[in-house]
Amino acid sequence: MSEPKTIIDTPETVDNVEEIKTTTGQFNSLVHQIMDNNPYFAAGGGLMLLGSALALARSGFKGLSSLLYRQLIVDLEIPSKDKSYLWFLQWMGQHPNRSSRHLSVETNFIQHDNGSVSTKFQLVPGPGNHFIKYKGAYILIKRERSGKMIDMTNGAPFETVTLTTLYRDRRLFDELLKEAKDLAFKSNEGKTVIYTSWGPEWRPFGQPKAKRLLPSVILDKGVAEGIVYDVKDFMKNGEWYFERGIPYRRGYLLYGPPGSGKTSFIQALAGSLDYNICIMNLAEANLTDDRLNHLMNNIPERSILLLEDVDAAFNHREQTAENGFKSGVTFSGLLNALDGVTSSEETITFMTTNHVERLDPAIMRPGRIDYKVYIGNATSYQIGQMFLKFYPGENELCEKFVKKATDLDVPISTAQLQGLFVFNKNSPENSLNMVETLKSPNHVFQ
Numbered sequence: 001m002s003e004p005k006t007i008i009d010t011p012e013t014v015d016n017v018e019e020i021k022t023t024t025g026q027f028n029s030l031v032h033q034i035m036d037n038n039p040y041f042a043a044g045g046g047l048m049l050l051g052s053a054l055a056l057a058r059s060g061f062k063g064l065s066s067l068l069y070r071q072l073i074v075d076l077e078i079p080s081k082d083k084s085y086l087w088f089l090q091w092m093g094q095h096p097n098r099s100s101r102h103l104s105v106e107t108n109f110i111q112h113d114n115g116s117v118s119t120k121f122q123l124v125p126g127p128g129n130h131f132i133k134y135k136g137a138y139i140l141i142k143r144e145r146s147g148k149m150i151d152m153t154n155g156a157p158f159e160t161v162t163l164t165t166l167y168r169d170r171r172l173f174d175e176l177l178k179e180a181k182d183l184a185f186k187s188n189e190g191k192t193v194i195y196t197s198w199g200p201e202w203r204p205f206g207q208p209k210a211k212r213l214l215p216s217v218i219l220d221k222g223v224a225e226g227i228v229y230d231v232k233d234f235m236k237n238g239e240w241y242f243e244r245g246i247p248y249r250r251g252y253l254l255y256g257p258p259g260s261g262k263t264s265f266i267q268a269l270a271g272s273l274d275y276n277i278c279i280m281n282l283a284e285a286n287l288t289d290d291r292l293n294h295l296m297n298n299i300p301e302r303s304i305l306l307l308e309d310v311d312a313a314f315n316h317r318e319q320t321a322e323n324g325f326k327s328g329v330t331f332s333g334l335l336n337a338l339d340g341v342t343s344s345e346e347t348i349t350f351m352t353t354n355h356v357e358r359l360d361p362a363i364m365r366p367g368r369i370d371y372k373v374y375i376g377n378a379t380s381y382q383i384g385q386m387f388l389k390f391y392p393g394e395n396e397l398c399e400k401f402v403k404k405a406t407d408l409d410v411p412i413s414t415a416q417l418q419g420l421f422v423f424n425k426n427s428p429e430n431s432l433n434m435v436e437t438l439k440s441p442n443h444v445f446q
């Protein structure tokens, strides 16, 4: 059996370890020598070490801070093309506990019930950072304006408002937006907002108008009552439509000569229902089938869709207007848009025309036009009612006026009557003496 082999350090191994120790010692003494003799090198080396340590710390801190940010902070971004953007700015402009160093002005013209208009300047937060305290929480608000991107629908620079608060207070965003919406709606209370199309969207056109009262529009006996009854009946029967799978929409056509009160009645009807009006001009230059379809399917809530002078864009199926203008909308595009109008809420579409004979029968079928009514020139009933609306209590003069006007035996529009009575605001006698002027429909009272 061979002797156990004792492994001992052979001289070669010992020499290697000694050699490594010597080399390390020599390296350390070299570094010390360099450090001692070259302070810049020492400083540089120190800085490098410090820098790397800080970089490490920074990235660690950055990671930690972004982790903390994600866990502790929450953001809400509101782009300028969203409906709530303007609501929020107006709400913010009126919020008491806010600190803003950058303000911008919004000038509004307010139409009062008596028809007068006043100017109102509202200071809203301009681009930059703002702070508010809302229900005990501090919220940072950053309004940024894009230097490059333009909102194609209104030509204004694209903007964003970002709200930042603690994650635990994130429920406040919903409450805040609801408050802003309620404030915006409240400012429109008692008024009718007229929307027009801006690119693919509906935007308020000018300031909300004072509601036009239904009794102020004098139609022939029973005409207004019939329309109002039908609309209210339709609005009460949403369930009936859904149970039968019928699209919840109804189309009305008011046709008749100019100045008979078609548009005024629709505006007054909207006001009485607390609805707004979306006016769609089919002859609009860059309107296309797709945009029409999109617009008609994205009508703001509680709004009546109004297609005025629906014959203007289409003479039967031709896309022509009297001045030969060709609309970008095809007739089938209009029919599809009317048929495609489906929304969870009721959709009420009013169309007006002075030339019903020019409308293609396809548009007149039920489901597109369900209720058609002639709004004509003033009947003797309307002449009397218009006279007494302007000169309450003047019953004797009223009878004389009605007789003289009907004896003219010419068509008289209610717009003409309004023109005469406005010209003789305080003198029914003068109106009686000027009845002859009603013979010319375009007479200018001056």
Ligand SMILES: Nc1ncnc2c1ncn2[C@@H]1O[C@H](COP(=O)(O)OP(=O)(O)OP(=O)(O)O)[C@@H](O)[C@H]1O
Residues within 6 Å of the ligand: 216, 217, 218, 219, 256, 257, 258, 259, 260, 261, 262, 263, 264, 265, 352, 353, 354, 414, 415, 416, 418
């Ligand atoms: N029946 C009416 N009752 C009260 N005002 C009327 C009536 N008809 C017309 N007017 C007045 O005449 C003007 C024009 O009315 P409106 O625009 O409603 O007529 P229209 O039938 O829509 O005309 P067009 O067909 O040309 O659009 C308005 O200022 C309105 O107040």
